[in-house]
Amino acid sequence: xxxxxxxxxxxxxxxxxxxxxxxxxxxxxxxxxxxxxxxxxxxxxxxxxxxxxxxxxxxxxxxxxxxxxxxxxxxxxxxxxxxxxxxxxxxxxxxxxxxxxxxxxxxxxxxxxxxxxxxxxxxxxxxxxxxxxxxxxxxxxxxxxxxxxxxxxxxxxxxxxxxxxxxxxxxxxxxxxxxxxxxxxxxxxxxxxxxxxxxxxxxxxxxxxxxxxxxxxxxxxxxxxxxxxxxxxxxxxxxxxxxxxxxxxxxxxxxxxxxxxxxxxxxxxxxxxxxxxxxxxxxxxxxxxxxxxxxxxxxxxxxxxxxxxxxxxxxxxxxxxxxxxxxxxxxxxxxxxxxxxxxxxxxxxxxxxxxxxxxxxxxxxxxxxxxxxxxxxx
Numbered sequence: 562x563x564x565x566x567x568x569x570x571x572x573x574x575x576x577x578x579x580x581x582x583x584x585x586x587x588x589x590x591x592x593x594x595x596x597x598x599x600x601x602x603x604x605x606x607x608x609x610x611x612x613x614x615x616x617x618x619x620x621x622x623x624x625x626x627x628x629x630x631x632x633x634x635x636x637x638x639x640x641x642x643x644x645x646x647x648x649x650x651x652x653x654x655x656x657x658x659x660x661x662x663x664x665x666x667x668x669x670x671x672x673x674x675x676x677x678x679x680x681x682x683x684x685x686x687x688x689x690x691x692x693x694x695x696x697x698x699x700x701x702x703x704x705x706x707x708x709x710x711x712x713x714x715x716x717x718x719x720x721x722x723x724x725x726x727x728x729x730x731x732x733x734x735x736x737x738x739x740x741x742x743x744x745x746x747x748x749x750x751x752x753x754x755x756x757x758x759x760x761x762x763x764x765x766x767x768x769x770x771x772x773x774x775x776x777x778x779x780x781x782x783x784x785x786x787x788x789x790x791x792x793x794x795x796x797x798x799x800x801x802x803x804x805x806x807x808x809x810x811x812x813x814x815x816x817x818x819x820x821x822x823x824x825x826x827x828x829x830x831x832x833x834x835x836x837x838x839x840x841x842x843x844x845x846x847x848x849x850x851x852x853x854x855x856x857x858x859x860x861x862x863x864x865x866x867x868x869x870x871x872x873x874x875x876x877x878x879x880x881x882x883x884x885x886x887x888x889x890x891x892x893x894x895x896x897x898x899x900x901x902x903x904x905x906x907x908x909x910x911x912x913x914x915x916x917x918x919x920x921x922x923x924x925x926x927x928x929x930x931x932x933x934x935x936x937x938x939x
Contacts, residue, residue: 570692578685579701586678587708590671591861591871594712598873601670602720606727608666609720612648613729615663619650620734625661628653628736631750632666632717632743634710636703642679644672646713646743653736668713675702675709711869714743714751718799718819719873721754722841755801757781769795818872838862838872842880850885859894859914897921898938907931 567575594601616627629651638645645667649660669676679702686693717724724730737758744750757780760768765782769792778798784805791811799819808828815835824844831851838857857875874894882897884904895915902917902924912931918938927935 568692570689571697574686574689574693578682579705582678582681582685583705583708586674590674590709590712593674594671594715595860595871595873598716598719601716602723604670605666605668605716605720606723608664609724610727610729612664612666613727613733616650616733617729619661619663624734625650625652626734626736627651628739629655629660630663630739630741631655631660632713632741634706634713634743634745636706636745639703639706640699642676644669644676653738668716671712671716672709675705678702678705708869710743711751714753715870715873717741717743717753719839722821722823722843725754752779752799755779755781762786772796837875840875843876843878844880845877846881847877847885848881848883850882852890853886853888855887855890855892857890857892857895 612630616630619625627650631649631651632646633649635643635645635647638647645665647662648664648666650663651660652658679698682701683695683698686698735756739756740752741754742750742752757765760781762785765780765785766787768780769777769782769787769790772792772795775796775798777800778796779800781801782805783801783803785802786806787802787810788806789809790807792815793811793813794815795812796816797812797820798816799821800817801821802825803821803823805822805825807822807830808826810827810830812835813831813833815832817832817835817837817840819839820837821841822845823841825842826846827842827850828846828848829850830847832855833851834854835852836857837852837855838859840857858872859874860871862872872894874896875892876896877900878896879899881901882905883901884906885902886906887910888906888908889910890907891911892915893911893913895912897915897917900921902921905925907925907927910931911934912927913934914936915934916936916938922932922935
C-alpha cells in the first residue's frame with residue numbers, strides 16, 4: 562500500500578501500475594479457475610496421490626501417526642520463481658516436533674498469473690528510470706502473494722470429495738484428530754479439512770447444540786443421528802455431515818457454504834433461506850426437502866467479500882430430489898447431473914447456468930424463462 566514512508570515514485574507506481582495490474586491479474590485468474598477447474602483438480606489429485614503413497618512408505622519403517630498434512634508456501638521458492646509447495650507431515654504435536662517432508666505439489670498453473678504480473682511490473686518500473694529497483698519489485702511481489710495463495714486453498718477445498726475417496730488417502734495411518742492445511746511454515750495456515758475421532762458421537766452433537774459464531778465451521782459431524790433436530794441460524798461453513806441421518810432436520814437460515822452432505826439422509830429436511838454455495842449434496846436423499854429461497858452463487862459476489870475467490874457451484878449430482886421444493890431459490894451453476902427430480906418443484910426459481918439433462922426436464926415443470934437459463938448436459 563502507498564504510504565508516507567515511500568518515495569514519490571513508489572507511491573505513483575502503486576497507484577498507477579500495481580493496483581490496476583493486480584486487479585487484472587486476479588480477474589484473469591478467476592476466469593481461468595472457473596473455466597479450467599476440472600483440469601486443475603486432476604493435476605492436484607495426481608500430486609496428492611503420490612504424496613499419500615510416500616506417507617505410506619514412510620510409515621512402513623516408522624510408526625508415526627499423521628496429525629497434520631500441510632502444504633507449505635515457501636517464500637524462498639517464490640523469490641526464485643518456483644511455485645511448488647513443500648508438503649510436510651507432523652504428528653499431533655506439530656508445533657513441538659519437526660515435520661517430515663513427503664513430497665511437493667506444483668501450483669504453477671495457478672501462479673502463472675502471478676508470474677505474468679511480476680514480469681509486467683518489472684517492465685512498467687522502467688518508466689521510473691532508476692527510481693525503482695529489482696529489490697523493490699521483489700518486495701512488492703511478496704506482499705501480493707496472499708490473494709494468489711487463496712486460490713490454492715480453494716482448489717484444495719473444492720477437490721476434497723475426490724481426494725477423500727482415493728485408496729491412497731485411506732491407506733496411511735492418521736491420528737484421531739487429523740487436519741489438512743496450507744500456508745507458510747509455523748504461520749497460521751488455512752484449514753482445508755478436519756477429521757475428529759477423539760470426540761464421541763454425543764460430544765459432536767453437543768457441539769452443534771451449543772455452537773456459537775464460527776465454532777462449528779469445518780467440524781466433523783459424519784455418521785451422526787440428527788433426525789428431527791433444529792439448528793437454525795447456524796454458521797456451518799465447510800462442516801462435514803457425510804453419511805449422517807438427518808431426516809426432518811431444520812437448518813433454516815444457515816450458512817452452509819462448502820458444507821458436505823454426501824450420502825446423507827435429508828428426507829423432509831428444511832434448508833429454507835440458507836446459503837448453499839459450493840455445498841455438496843451428491844448421492845444425498847432430499848426427498849420432500851424444503852429448499853425454498855435457498856441461494857447458491859458461482860463466481861465472486863459482493864455479499865461474500867470475506868471470500869477472496871469465486872464460488873464454483875453447488876452439487877446435487879446423483880441426489881434423490883423427489884418432490885423437493887426449490888421455489889424461489891437462486892441456484893446459479895448448480896450441478897444436477899444424474900439427480901432424480903421426479904415431482905421436484907422449481908416455481909419461480911432462478912437457475913442460470915445450472916446443468917440438467919433432457920430426461921430431467923421431463924420429470925418436473927420448468928418455465929420457458931428457466932429453460933432459457935438452464936445449461937443442457939450432453
